[in-house]
Every structure is written in C-alpha cells, then in structure tokens.
Amino acid sequence: MDLGLAGKKALVTGGTRGIGRGIVLALARAGCDVVTCYRTDSEAVTSLERELKEIGGTHQVVQADVSDPEQVSRLIDECEPGGRLDILVNNAAVINHVPYVNLSIEEWRRTLDTNVTGPHLVIQTALPLLGKGSSVIGMSSKSIDVGIPLRAHYTATKAALHGLYRSLAKELGGEGIRFNILSLGMTHTEQIDALPDAQREAMISRYNAMTALGRWGSPDDVAGAVMWLASDLAAYVTGAVIPVDGGIS
Structure with missing residues (x-):
C-alpha cells in the first residue's frame, strides 16, 4: 500500500539501533529522505549507512547528543535543505535498572536530559521547519500505566x-502540526539478543504469556505505526497516545 510518503523529509533521533533503526529503514524504503543521529560511534552506524545507500535516496547519519542544545542545533541544520520537515520521530532515549534508594542525582539528570529535554530541544529547534501536515511522533512505554x-x-x-x-x-494544532505518542510494549531488539541464553528465553517466555498476541513486538511493528501516523491516513489524529503493545497486561 502506497502511503504517499515518497519525497517527504524525516528526522529520526537515535536511529542506528533497535526500534529507531527499524523506523529509519522503513521510512527510507517508503521514499522518504531521512536524517538520523547517534551519540557514539559503532559498527551499527557504518552498517546503517551502508543499508541506506543500498536503498537509495538522500539520507544522512549524524553524530549528535540530543541533550546538548548546540548539537541539536547542528542536527536540525542538516534538515534545513528543502526548507521543511514533514516527519519528526523522537526515539532517542536512555534506560537502565537502578533501585530507587540508590538512584544518584547524576543518573536522574542524565535520564531526564535525554528522554525529556532532548525531545523538547529537538521539537523547539525544528519548529521553523514544521508546518501544515507535519507529524511529530514520540516514543513512550506501557510501563507508565503499571x-x-x-x-x-x-x-x-x-x-x-x-x-x-x-x-x-493543542498549542500548535492551528498550524496543522500533529503530535502523537506511541506507547510500546515489549519489543525484540539486539539488546534482548545480547542477553545470556537462559535469561533471554525466560524473558521471552514470560512476556509472551502476558501479551494477547502471544509474542513480542518487532521494530517493524513500531515502524508500521509510525508510517501510519506520518501519512495522510492519520490526518485527523493528534494529541493521542496509541498502544503498540500486542495487548500486554
């Protein structure tokens, strides 16, 4: 199905691994010109650049820490050619497991800076490029409900x-810009594959049993929801939190 995304300009933060990578590749295959960013060099950066070159189109993979205003400004500058940004996906985030009693102020600030201040900086800096028909998509988690x-x-x-x-x-709806959140359940990425075999299989089995569809999500599942929200099929959808969680409970 042609979603009419060919020729659109997209920015996806944190797009070299996992869910972000799946979104970047899906948008590129749909004909979008995609800019994405990463924080530290890795083989994932090189392999993504190679895949994007094979797909074709005008794509850029830029080093940028979304919690740093100057780096965000440089990132948005990479989106400037063409004078518009049709799709913005705030995917970059950090996550770890820390007992609350041991949670340092440094770790609290690092998480807040990347996961909240980062999207704020990217959206605010990109506003001159956003306009009627632009779709801004954030990534949340089913964990906030439970x-x-x-x-x-x-x-x-x-x-x-x-x-x-x-x-x-509500503030920017009059300008034709839509803002929506995807609330994700358990998504199978390379982080899961990196776990020891027994731990990985136990986790997969546990959450399969908790999910109505009986399986984990994939980056492609999330990318499908992003593509819908980016398209005119979702032209009247804004301010929504949309579960992409397989019916987990």
Whole structure:
C-alpha cells in the first residue's frame, strides 16, 4: 500500500539501533529522505549507512547528543535543505535498572536530559521547519500505566512526554502540526539478543504469556505505526497516545 510518503523529509533521533533503526529503514524504503543521529560511534552506524545507500535516496547519519542544545542545533541544520520537515520521530532515549534508594542525582539528570529535554530541544529547534501536515511522533512505554520496579526515573520521563505532546497538540494544532505518542510494549531488539541464553528465553517466555498476541513486538511493528501516523491516513489524529503493545497486561 502506497502511503504517499515518497519525497517527504524525516528526522529520526537515535536511529542506528533497535526500534529507531527499524523506523529509519522503513521510512527510507517508503521514499522518504531521512536524517538520523547517534551519540557514539559503532559498527551499527557504518552498517546503517551502508543499508541506506543500498536503498537509495538522500539520507544522512549524524553524530549528535540530543541533550546538548548546540548539537541539536547542528542536527536540525542538516534538515534545513528543502526548507521543511514533514516527519519528526523522537526515539532517542536512555534506560537502565537502578533501585530507587540508590538512584544518584547524576543518573536522574542524565535520564531526564535525554528522554525529556532532548525531545523538547529537538521539537523547539525544528519548529521553523514544521508546518501544515507535519507529524511529530514520540516514543513512550506501557510501563507508565503499571509502574516498573528499578525504573522509576525512566518511567517518570515517559509520563512527562505525554503531557508535553498533548499540550503541543493543542498549542500548535492551528498550524496543522500533529503530535502523537506511541506507547510500546515489549519489543525484540539486539539488546534482548545480547542477553545470556537462559535469561533471554525466560524473558521471552514470560512476556509472551502476558501479551494477547502471544509474542513480542518487532521494530517493524513500531515502524508500521509510525508510517501510519506520518501519512495522510492519520490526518485527523493528534494529541493521542496509541498502544503498540500486542495487548500486554
């Protein structure tokens, strides 16, 4: 199905691994020109550049820390050619497991800076390029509905995004810019594959049993929702939090 995304300009933060990589590749295959960013060099950067070259189109993979205003400014400058940005996906985030009693102020700030201040900086800096028909998409987590032990700091940042996006949907809706959140369940990425075999299989089995569809999501599942929200099929959808969680409970 042609979603009419060919020729659109997209920015996806944190796009060299996992969910972000799946979104970048899906948008590129749909004919979008994609800019994405990463924080540290790795083989994933090189392999993504290679895949994007094979797909064809005008794509850029840029080193940028979204918590740094100057680096965000340079990132948005890379989107400037063409004078517009049709699709903005705030995917970059950090996550770890820390007992709340041991949560340092440094780790709290690092998580907040990347997961909340980062999307704020990217959106605010990109505003001159956003306009009628632009779609801004954030990534949240089912964990904010249930709470997750050892991840109070991460869960708090994802809940904050809901308020940010819903408020921006109302403030900027008159300009034709849409803001929506995807609330994700368990998504199978290379981080899961890197776990020891027994731990990985136990996790997969546990969450399969908790999910209505009986399986984990994939980056392609998330990318499908992004593509829909980016297209005119979702032209009347804004301020929404949309579960992409397989019916997990």
